Amino acid sequence: MTDLNLSDAEKSYIVDGVKLGIRVDGRGRLDYRQLEIETGVVSTANGSARVRLDRTDVLVTVKMEIERPLPDQPENGRIHFFVNCSANATPEFEGRGGDDLATSLSAMMERVYSSPHTLDRSKLCVVKGKHVRGLYIDIEILECGGNLFDAISLGVKTALWATKMPKLYVTGEDGGELEFSVSDNPHDIDRIDVSNAPILITHLRITENLTVVDPTPEEECCGPVRVVVSVTPQGFITATQQFGSGTFNPQTLTASLKSARDLGQKIHNRLLRKLQQEEQMSDRQVKGFL
């Protein structure tokens, strides 16, 4: 993902470490780094979140629009994902350099959220067949410190949790066109139900039969192939995708899926607890970027 080019000696040090069960920074194979989350960092968006995982830094904003539904899904709201890889993250994202990564990230997110079991999009309906809410989810990658997929999915879930959409009322009809009024009371809002929203768990294959989670950029250099698993809070796997050139042993793959499921459920629980805790804070100051 980044232009790191490790020497054979460093690679063998990393690979041997994974074999012995101790990674370069002292973590075990299934240990995550500490995640830092904050909601409400962008005041102009309906919902926003910033997620940091060591040096990985992702900003997610959710904005709402009223738009026409797709003809085949007249009562489903629409969700659009846009990923932007900032050239501040690594110089190679400059120009069109980050486009491939951005496309694969946004395609993965779109796939994960397309299932009706993850997010009930009929709740975003305003007038069936005519007007639905569209959510524009912008993901800005500010810094790359490895494990982008997991960080982004956590960021999206956090931002959706924090999204507050003003309630819409149909006030009248004028020549076939409906008129709306948007509530300007800050407490008269709709929230999004994220109780089923999935997160992604990445397993990177470092060496034969051994995978690690939450890889650093150096580790990503050593393992070309990874499997990204989307897990819901109930422990359902809703999507999997393999990235990179390489193969997984069937046993390794099953083990990875199982451990992703267990890890995913734990992370979901912790995330929800933390988000509730943050919401209950009465005078929370937004730390933001300073």
Add this chain to the structure above:
Amino acid sequence: MEIQLACELPRVQNMVHVQGSAKPRLVTPGEVIYQDTSFMRGHGTYMEEGVQVASVAGYVTRVNRLITVTPLRQVYQGAVGDTIVGRITQVQTNRWKVDVNSRLDAELRLSNIQLPGGEQRRSNLEDERGMRGLLREGDLVCVEVQKISDDGLLRLAARSIKYGKLSQGTLLAVSPSLIVQDKQRMHDLPCGARVVFGANGYVYITPTVPQEQASTYTVNFEEVPVDIRKTIGRLRNCIKLLAIHSIMISPTSVTSAFDMSVEQEYEIKDLLKPDVMQDVAMATVQMLNE
């Protein structure tokens, strides 16, 4: 995975409490240093309308009548005689290009390295063909700055047994201004690892090797045992936490931080958590001031 809210995390605190000495004066670019015009203008300053103004953010240092501003963060400029760590980026005819954390990639000529076998052997065509066998892209080298050409390009040399390719271990990049100036750059720390404090901010941690086995261009791929890995991992995390809290990195400070973290019985992976990092950093500063 542990999740923390951004508002719960400790703010990075000012930890410099040097007793007995006056607090150093910090200036920002454009700030007037002294109204008095009798001082001499040094690095990091310029004259504007008869007064001396800082051109970088940093500490004011005064030697007799000469005023300089030492920047807090800077791109590595290079100085003749510095021992630095670099990564080979290109193999060209007769020379290697080396990434040294500077503005330009440095240059290491084939004639400036000690070839295997001969003491004072001249390099021939055969050596030129086998350059990639000595050092290839991605390899880490420990070298000395021999000369700085007019355009700022660093010319490197490795004409001694102590320089050459680095074996298994892990690299950490910190700000070059945090590395303490020292004659000796390679240290066998008492905790049982060898640390190369490159003047350019690249710090390399490897297992200690017996002197007679140290050969310049071959790498030992033998598996590093777990206890040495633990030491290296702890050292890595300690150096990282010192860098995050802007504490000067020297063998003394690294050893104190290491001992401190062992004494307080933190696990290696605990040292990745911001609150633990701050604890250890504070304790280290206190220990250094005593």
